[in-house]
Amino acid sequence: PPDVEILGRATWTFLHTTAAYYPERPTVTQRANMLSLLRALPTLYPCAHCASDFDERVRAHPPDVSGRSGLSKWLCERHNEVNEKLGKERFECAVGKLDERWKDGPSD
Numbered sequence: 001p002p003d004v005e006i007l008g009r010a011t012w013t014f015l016h017t018t019a020a021y022y023p024e025r026p027t028v029t030q031r032a033n034m035l036s037l038l039r040a041l042p043t044l045y046p047c048a049h050c051a052s053d054f055d056e057r058v059r060a061h062p063p064d065v066s067g068r069s070g071l072s073k074w075l076c077e078r079h080n081e082v083n084e085k086l087g088k089e090r091f092e093c094a095v096g097k098l099d100e101r102w103k104d105g106p107s108d
């Protein structure tokens with residue numbers, strides 16, 4: 001089976017980076033595709049217990065695909081739920097913090 005830590009780090013990198021570059025005003029098609037991507041993930045993710053947990057979280061908190069700031073925050077909150085479960089530190093889900101980590105890098 002895949003290494004759950006390496007897979008997780010790579011998947012979060014993909015998801016947070018994609019959210020950071022998601023349009024502020026996505027088209028109807030972009031919204032539908034993002035929703036499909038997030039709903040498909042737990043059906044295919046090769047860590048069964050991670051996937052079923054994430055599926056429940058996505059059902060309890062429907063993805064905000066309205067634009068990049070809403071999506072980035074939504075994803076940050078879901079990641080924090082996993083962090084909490086694993087005893088890891090929470091991340092501050094402010095758009096500025098998320099952009100610094102996943103889009104712009106530190107300002108100096």
Ligand code: FAD
Pocket residue numbers: 004005006007008009010011012013016049050051053054075076077078079080082083086088090091098101
């Ligand atoms: P990661 O949690 O991989 O984070 C990578 C980087 O993201 C961090 O270094 C930090 O800079 C940044 N970051 C941290 N929190 C946030 C946040 N809230 N928002 C934005 N950026 C943030 N592992 C399990 O053992 N059990 C599980 O049930 C499980 N479920 C998972 C479900 C999903 C959908 C995914 C993608 C991964 C899951 N994982 C699970 C893996 C786990 O979340 C970690 O990826 C893995 O433990 C490696 O952790 P890490 O400390 O390297 O940092």
